[in-house]
Amino acid sequence: MTQSLEFIGMIQPREQSEIHPPRGPAIDNGYLRESTLAHERGGFDRILIGWYSNGPDGLQLAASLAPQTERIGFLVAHRPGFQAPSTAARAFNTLDQLSQGRAAIHVISGGDDVDQARDGDWLGKDDRYLRTDEYLDVLKAIWAGDRPVDHDGIYYRIQGASPEVKSVQAPRIPIYFGGASEAALRVAGRHADVYALWGETKAQVREIVTHVRAEAAKHGREVRFSLSFRPILASTESAAWEKAERILHRIRAVRGSAALGPNTKAPQNAGSQRLLEAAALGDRPEGRLYTAIARETGARGNTTALVGTPEQVAEAFLEYHALGVSTFLIRGFDPLEDAVEYGESLLPATRRLLAEKLARAQAVPA
Numbered sequence: 455m456t457q458s459l460e461f462i463g464m465i466q467p468r469e470q471s472e473i474h475p476p477r478g479p480a481i482d483n484g485y486l487r488e489s490t491l492a493h494e495r496g497g498f499d500r501i502l503i504g505w506y507s508n509g510p511d512g513l514q515l516a517a518s519l520a521p522q523t524e525r526i527g528f529l530v531a532h533r534p535g536f537q538a539p540s541t542a543a544r545a546f547n548t549l550d551q552l553s554q555g556r557a558a559i560h561v562i563s564g565g566d567d568v569d570q571a572r573d574g575d576w577l578g579k580d581d582r583y584l585r586t587d588e589y590l591d592v593l594k595a596i597w598a599g600d601r602p603v604d605h606d607g608i609y610y611r612i613q614g615a616s617p618e619v620k621s622v623q624a625p626r627i628p629i630y631f632g633g634a635s636e637a638a639l640r641v642a643g644r645h646a647d648v649y650a651l652w653g654e655t656k657a658q659v660r661e662i663v664t665h666v667r668a669e670a671a672k673h674g675r676e677v678r679f680s681l682s683f684r685p686i687l688a689s690t691e692s693a694a695w696e697k698a699e700r701i702l703h704r705i706r707a708v709r710g711s712a713a714l715g716p717n718t719k720a721p722q723n724a725g726s727q728r729l730l731e732a733a734a735l736g737d738r739p740e741g742r743l744y745t746a747i748a749r750e751t752g753a754r755g756n757t758t759a760l761v762g763t764p765e766q767v768a769e770a771f772l773e774y775h776a777l778g779v780s781t782f783l784i785r786g787f788d789p790l791e792d793a794v795e796y797g798e799s800l801l802p803a804t805r806r807l808l809a810e811k812l813a814r815a816q817a818v819p820a
Contacts, residue, residue, distance in 0.1 A: 496797015500527035555622035565723025634724035643669025653758035680781035729753035764799035
């Protein structure tokens with residue numbers, strides 16, 4: 455069993471979630487700062503800043519937040535193909551310098567043709583992963599370089615790219631990677647330091663962990679694993695399930711008021727398809743896993759929940775930890791309030807239970 459444990463939260467530039475339709479300007483500086491500080495005070499290791507075709511630039515958000523924080527890391531989502539890998543290499547290393555070694559990149563090739571087209575990308579999904587593979591080759595070569603880097607490939611031709619802007623972290627900033635298709639898993643095996651998947655059944659997690667490890671072994675590499683959930687907590691188990699049902703009904707009300715209707719279009723990305731496979735097993739397919747919200751929203755994002763008291767959800771985390779998951783990316787449906795609650799109860803409970811489990815294992819005679 456892996457012994458490390460990392461918690462990643464997610465910040466939004468304004469209050470928004472499935473139960474909070476976005477309002478006002480795209481950036482609410484007060485909310486953004488308050489949310490970031492809540493995660494830092496709560497003991498999160500990193501915060502994810504997502505990529506949206508209609509959202510503000512994540513690198514600039516992270517750079518603005520770095521001097522307002524002391525410890526927390528910034529995991530910035532990045533879609534290859536919208537800028538040259540040489541400029542991205544400098545941009546992320548610049549953030550690492552400005553944050554004094556707290557930058558990380560979350561590489562997402564893009565799983566929706568319509569969303570990609572909004573920013574002018576017309577490649578099909580498999581071609582996007584081929585481009586990502588080449589993009590990361592160039593990015594890593596520049597980060598590792600001690601002299602100008604040349605590259606002549608299918609998607610990029612670069613001559614004399616400068617490695618002058620170095621990262622604080624050695625040998626480079628960490629690469630997180632998302633995508634569940636066969637093409638994505640091949641790229642993950644070559645490049646990912648941490649492979650990120652959404653909250654699934656234990657059988658699904660076991661299967662994809664095995665697959666990614668096999669792909670990584672082809673290149674003599676090891677990969678860590680991140681799992682995403684939307685924890686729903688209450689002081690008792692029954693209250694937590696009642697809260698989960700209330701959230702589901704609020705999502706239906708929001709969708710109805712927005713005249714969205716049921717989301718019947720099948721998602722293109724494999725991660726969403728895997729969530730819907732879990733949802734097809736029932737609203738509560740195993741243990742604390744709750745998939746009704748994923749089914750209701752068409753699994754357009756990380757929408758599976760773990761439901762229970764903080765102690766019970768922490769125990770569920772440890773069950774996934776035993777399968778090889780060392781990172782949990784968690785966010786709530788009331789994003790700021792839930793981040794505070796996670797920091798006060800869920801994170802300490804999980805770390806305590808893991809420490810107790812490790813202590814028991816060490817106490818067993820050989």
